[in-house]
Amino acid sequence: MKSLFTILLLFLLNVSYASNAFKIHALTKYLSNSEVYSLLEDHNGYIWIGTLDGLNYYDGYDIKVFNIGDNNENSLSNNTIYALAEDQRGRIWIGTNDGLNIYEPLYDRFTQVSLNKYVSRKERVNTFLIQGDYLFVGTQVGLYIININQETAQIKEDNFIKVNEIFSQSSINNIVIDPKDKEVLWVASSHGMAKIKYNHKKKRISILSKPQSLAKVKITALDFDEKDNIWFSTVNALNKYSITEDKVEKWKDIKAISDLQIDNNGNLWVSSVTSGLFYLDSAKFENKQANIRKLMRTSTPLIRTLLLGRDGTLWIGTIGEGVNYLDVDNNPFKLYNISKFIENQKITHFVRSVYKDEKTNCIYFGLHNGGLYVYNQNKRSTHKVGLGELLVFDIKKINGELLVGSKQGVYKVKQSNSSYSVEKLIAIPSTCTNIIPSADPSNIWVASLDGVYKFHKNNDQSYTSKLYNRESVPNLSGRNARVLFYDEEYKEMWVGFEGGGLNILSLDEEENVRNVNIINAKIGEKVISNDFVRSIRKTLTGQYLVGTYNGLNILKRTGDDLFENTIITKNDGLLSNMIQSIEQDKEGNIWLGTNNGMSRLTINADKSFSIINYNRQNGLPSAEFSEHTSSKTESGEIFFGTNHLFFSFNSEDIVVSGKGLKVSIDKFYILGERVYPNRDFHGEIKTKVLTNDLTSIVLSPNETSFSLDFMVSEVGRAKRVAYAYKLEGYDEEWKFLTNSNRHIEYVHLPYGSYNLLYKASSVDGIFDEEYQSLSIQIDRPYYLKWYAFLSYVVVLLGILYILYLSKFKHDAEENINIQANHQLETKLKEVIEKESVVTAEETTNQGAEEQEEAKPDTEEQKESEQVVEVTEVINEDKPRLSIQDEKFLNKLSEAIAEGLSDSEFTIETLEREMGMSHSNFYRKVKKVTGRSAKDILQEARLKKAAFLITQEEYRVSDVAYIVGFNNPKYFSKCFKEYFGKTPSQYEQSEKQRKEEVKN
Structure with a gap:
């Protein structure tokens, strides 16, 4: 490069x-202030900026301002910073308008240092130089020296050596190491220049040279050339x-x-x-x-x-x-600053067309509502050609004539020496958006807002026109035609519409349209990504490139009217889905001007592809490109127009960088809280090195979530790189980040050992194989360690022993509950059956004789059931109910039986009948029966209902009201949940059972 x-x-x-x-x-x-007095690049490549009002640190993304306005001892002694230097321990030396300071990034602390402990007045520091273990400090009143190979606290206590023998009371403005002898220094001062050498053992300065011709000259800065x-x-x-x-x-x-x-x-x-x-x-x-x-x-x-x-x-x-x-x-993009050549400064710099005439070495460009201009590269001059403030959509050289597409037609540019003139060649009622020639030199094709025109040049130089649009025969899919492309191989005119998709016009020998193949986003298999077409080109390998509002379409012909389409969008790496302009270079790379920068697309032989993106950070004048505003010269120079100026380049001059930049960790967070070196983090020090030097970290069992930011050492390139990372032991593949999102986060990781691999791309977005790594150990929780498992075994054995001891007690309580429930059911049955007989007499008004006949049967059945239940309950090996519990059950069963037919009878009513509070009643019922009073009451209602149903004397709805239900539907629901059958089903099954018994 x-x-x-x-x-x-x-x-x-x-x-x-x-x-x-x-x-x-x-x-x-x-920045803390816009007046910058000093600059420093530290060992990591990050930039320190000393200003009129404070110290700033720039990592390529963010600026950190240090201790502005603090007046305590642990801050800057003064905010105006004239000198900066970094020593071998990574400490930053800060020379201010009022003394000397040391900042230690490792501890995030400032230390103020006195140059002369015997003079209260502090001095302005002009310059620093570190030579081995020694710091040379140039101030307004002389030169000082101190050994800095010691701890900060000791430096603060030591005395600086004042050098008086070179320039007495002179302002030291610059100090430079001799390039041929690293032990020799050159000092620039307000009274000349001197060559010196410091004897470390004797702590003395030797003056090797002091040009007398400069003795009274104020020298502000110096440096050496190679000679x-x-x-x-x-x-x-x-x-x-x-x-x-x-x-x-x-x-x-x-x-x-x-x-x-x-x-x-x-x-x-x-x-x-x-x-x-x-x-x-x-x-x-x-x-x-x-x-x-x-x-x-x-x-x-x-x-x-x-x-x-x-x-x-x-x-x-x-x-x-x-x-x-x-x-x-090395960005070979050549910008053309047209602003100073535009006569009317209100005119936009939005370039809508650009074309270079290599024969005359002139570049013509049209502006959005700004007319036509020409730049003569030989004379380095720019002229307004004409067209006032019209929008100039296209510029082409056809058949030796320079044609311009604008409002109301096609114009021709004439040049005579250094002057230019414009005349209308073809008039149309709307704006011309694109002009192209075809195989017949007498024909010109024009895209316009009304459709597509074919203009045929007659012998008398006049033009005959034919318009194709929705109303023509054959008809096209739209009217607003934006871009044209003529495919000479197949004699086809490709038309891109705004809203009408892509139309392919098949031409006959006279270039009349025979038929139309419409490809848009709605018709079957003939699909492109969007119906708003902006640019059309054909590749060197015969594929068609169609740029739309929603990606690039690469059409490969599979038949006369059939195409195979590959769509490339932002998901594949483009900067934007809106493809405005397309050009292909000599090497076959496809250059795409989008709505958010430029992309270079390279399609490989195996159909894979790679994308490199360029934007304002690369030197482009704007990220927003203009619609089909591009051109390519025969020599390979490519022009693109944007909404702010235009530029050109030759692809051969573009060197693609594949070497990734050095990457480090910027900030590290545990559970969202930032970790600092040598600073307490919930009772422990997580790291004793700077975050960008971090190679390993141990997290406690509850610290299972962490996050961090990446950064690169070349801060001038930071906003042009991408990042990749993979957490070994967790991620299967590399993950990628853009430069605008360099933050990663992992949440709720299992304990164990991990290795975070990370790397940065080159400025062209290419990743190499090299990476950095961070070892992360999440400790095993205490409850999963060996001693925890041992305690679990002991506790488990203890629990089993306790369970063993309590087994008989539990069985006894369970038997008592069973006994109580059987006794309660027995007593409830007695009362319910008696109550049912009385209720039946009142409800059905049947004769006393029939009731008397039914009563013995009922009593016989009751006595039989009681015998069975008592037999089940009584067992000499099981505990018996106490006398108090039996009395309680008798009273409870009688109270329930009496209130069953009352729908207002509730648990609260039952508690009042029993003369007990809610809590006492709940505990007593639970203790004696093992069940709740609500369940017992509900069960009693349902069992009474079942008994009444078997008597075949009541309708189901009557039974519901008899047992205290207001809603027959709810009664049926509860009945089915308890018996597994609806009341009607239960009644039917009982009838069948009785018939079987009878037979």
Whole structure:
């Protein structure tokens, strides 16, 4: 991949109009302040930002602000931060407007450090440099040195060594290590420049060189090139100092230089607090007359500091606009900034058509309600061609003529030297949306809001038209035609409608329409994904690409009018389902302009496919592409128009990155609560390392749910990658996340050992085989450990022994309940049968003689049943009821029997009859019978009902009322639940039984 700075050089050579889209991002929102004074990249690749009002930390997604406004000892001593550095222990050194601070991420704490314990006044820190175990601190009044290879508490107690022998009471503005001797430092000050070396044993500074020609010069910054030259800045000039010749050259007048950097390719970058960002190619370092280029793409010309990241990203600290940073990828997308060439600034930048004439090297583009423009690449000039503020839908060169589709027809563009004119060639009553030629050069096909026109050019240069739409013969499926494609192989005109789907017009020899094959979203097997068609193309392998509102359709011909369709949508990896424009490059890759960015689709020989997506993060001018607004030149340059400007690229220049970025864990949560290193988490320390260094963690048995966020070390690329993860021991396959959702969560995991595998994609969304891992151990719950099982066995044996001892007592209580129930039933039967006879006399008014005849039978039956029941109850081996219990049962049975026929008779009534409270009555009945009074009362009603039914003297509905039921349906329901039969069924079965006994 080419470096960022080669791309920027190309940008500078073409800055007047088109630029390769190294993307400059602005990072202002959520910063504690927009004035940035210092920048630092830590060992993880994350960016620390010192501002006028606080310290900020940026991980590529979020910004964290530290201790703003705190005045205690454990916060920043001052919020204005001029210098930042990181030592080997990962501590961040912070130089402020009022002293020195240390921040330890591992403990999330600040420590204020005094440079001079004997002077109460704190000093402004300008710059830091860490050389091995030593920190060099440049302040407004001199240089300090301290050994930092010790604990923070000891550093706070130690004294800094003040260096007075170099520049007495001078402001130290910059310190740089000599590239050839790492023990040697160069110091820039308000009184010149010096080359020094520190003797660690003697704790002394040796001055190796101090150019006298710079003794009174205020030097703000310096850096080395590859030829041992020092480039340095003074107040209003860029200078070069030759070490070998001891010679100073003024190179360029630039006001208020704030910083300068030499990049990895040897190129020079210079910032100014008034004039912006400048660039000088290393190839021109020896040519003093060479122009240093000024870049105008930063958000403001007020630049305070520069930082070159390890990945080549250039970070730019501005005054008033936060941080800008340059995208490091080699994005060959060439943007065309048309805004400054549009005369009427109210006109939209929505590009609806674009076409490049390679012979004249001119690019024509039409705007939405903005007319037609031309950009001459040779002269780097743009002109308005014409058409006022009309919407220009299409631009094509047909038969040597440049034709333009717009409102009310087709226009022809004429060029004479540097001037252009437009005249109407073909008039139509509606807007022309697309123009294409066919096999016959005398014919032009036009899509319009009224349908499809075929215009035939006559000998007298006039045109004869034929319109095809819903009303024509043959008829088409719509009127609003949006896009055309002519298939020369099959002599077919393909038409895409808005709402009418796809129509394939078969043409005869004279290119008249013979028949129409309609393919839409509603007709049988001839189906496409949506009836709103936006773009049509044919691939190099003979497949047809149809872009709709709902995905890309890839049609493969299987017969004259039959096609096999493959539909690709967001579910397959596209950025959007609305496919606006389609082009295919020389390698066969399909480029799709969608409503949310651009996708590159590659179809492999085995019919599998891969997708790489591009959006604004990649340097595109907009994510929203225009309807069939694309074109391709013979040389392979592809143009796409968007709702904001247009761009071009050559696919051969696009290098696809397949190397995944280094990924780490950003935040770790247990049961929704974030875990911090060296901080108490419910009585224990979960980790003693930073989360992004976490490789293992142990969770307690109740901590079965955890979640975390991912992040990458190259923060300038963070929003362009995707993530994948798999929890070994739980997940069978890898799961994938987009950069907008980098959070994962696992809930209620079983105890055991797990291994979380995770990785990040490349900036092109491609994953390689490398991954990181996190070991997660969820401890076994105490109730599943060996000693728990031992206790379970002991408890179980104890329970069995207790059960064994209580067996006879339980049996005795059970027998008493059985005895009580039998006795209660017996007594109830006696009373019920007597009550039934009396009730029968009153209800049926039968004669006394008949009742007398029935009574002996009843008494005989009752006596017989009593004998049986008493026989069942009495058993000398079983406990007997007490006298009190027998008295209670007698009274209970009599009370129930007397109240059975009363529907208002309830448990509360029964309690009053017995003269007992609810609780006492409930306990007594339960104790004696083992049942509830409600069940006993209900059972008594139903048994009395059954007895009355067997007498064959009452209707079922009468029986229900006799036994106290108000609702015969409810009575039948309860009766069936108890006896398993309805009252009628029970009556019928009793009749049959009696007949069988009689016979």
